Amino acid sequence: MLIQLGYREEAGGQRTERGSSRLPDRGSHSGVVAPALDIRPARIADIRRVEPLINDFARQNLMLPKSADQLCRHFREFVVATDAAGRVLGCGALRVYSESLAEIASLAVHPAAHGSGIGRRLVERLLEEARGLELSTVFALTLKDGFFHKLGFRTVPKEMFPLKVWADCRNCPKLHACDEIAVAVGV
Numbered sequence: 001m002l003i004q005l006g007y008r009e010e011a012g013g014q015r016t017e018r019g020s021s022r023l024p025d026r027g028s029h030s031g032v033v034a035p036a037l038d039i040r041p042a043r044i045a046d047i048r049r050v051e052p053l054i055n056d057f058a059r060q061n062l063m064l065p066k067s068a069d070q071l072c073r074h075f076r077e078f079v080v081a082t083d084a085a086g087r088v089l090g091c092g093a094l095r096v097y098s099e100s101l102a103e104i105a106s107l108a109v110h111p112a113a114h115g116s117g118i119g120r121r122l123v124e125r126l127l128e129e130a131r132g133l134e135l136s137t138v139f140a141l142t143l144k145d146g147f148f149h150k151l152g153f154r155t156v157p158k159e160m161f162p163l164k165v166w167a168d169c170r171n172c173p174k175l176h177a178c179d180e181i182a183v184a185v186g187v
């Protein structure tokens with residue numbers, strides 16, 4: 001599988017001309033898994049890669065936009081998926097709301113890498129973190145409920161998560177016309 005990210009990273013993380021990285025197929029579920037894929041906590045320098053990843057999808061109304069400032073303030077909540085060349089192929093965050101509840105937020109995989117199992121690996125890693133924190137429930141608000149159902153989440157009423165509504169939804173332009181679906185899983 002050839003993943004065209006549309007840029008090439010050089011030592012120092014500078015984005016230069018269009019490039020690609022070879023990620024060999026490995027027969028698994030529907031798609032392909034990059035064997036060299038690493039899922040690790042985000043570093044502050046990753047934010048310049050994470051920000052366009054999220055905001056490209058936000059412009060398509062697939063997720064909430066995030067400013068670089070917001071991402072810097074919350075970068076410790078993030079994990080990133082990187083390939084053998086260290087390029088960021090995906091990201092996701094675990095946002096804790098209470099002693100028992102957390103949200104998977106800002107989950108995004110580079111379009112050229114969709115279907116490679118990266119989204120699954122990011123969610124599994126965030127659920128592992130949630131278990132480590134001894135939380136009991138993880139939820140997400142999403143337009144991709146089918147993806148989350150594959151990972152064991154169930155659709156639940158949005159009203160179950162008033163803290164989320166207080167924290168994010170009140171500032172969302174779609175507040176009164178929210179089309180996102182709440183999904184949750186016990187951890």
Ligand SMILES: CC(C)(COP(=O)(O)OP(=O)(O)OC[C@H]1O[C@@H](n2cnc3c(N)ncnc32)[C@H](O)[C@@H]1OP(=O)(O)O)[C@@H](O)C(=O)NCCC(=O)NCCS
Nearest residue numbers: 029030107108109114115116117118119120142146147150
């Ligand atoms: C949703 C998203 C993160 C999935 O990432 P991905 O790496 O393409 O997904 P994976 O390859 O890990 O897929 C895991 C499983 O979910 C399935 N799946 C993926 N996207 C799906 C979708 N939209 N609907 C239903 N199933 C889906 C895959 O077929 C696979 O199933 P399998 O294991 O039975 O073969 C990615 O499409 C994305 O970044 N979308 C845009 C941003 C977005 O909507 N983020 C979610 C915000 S909460």
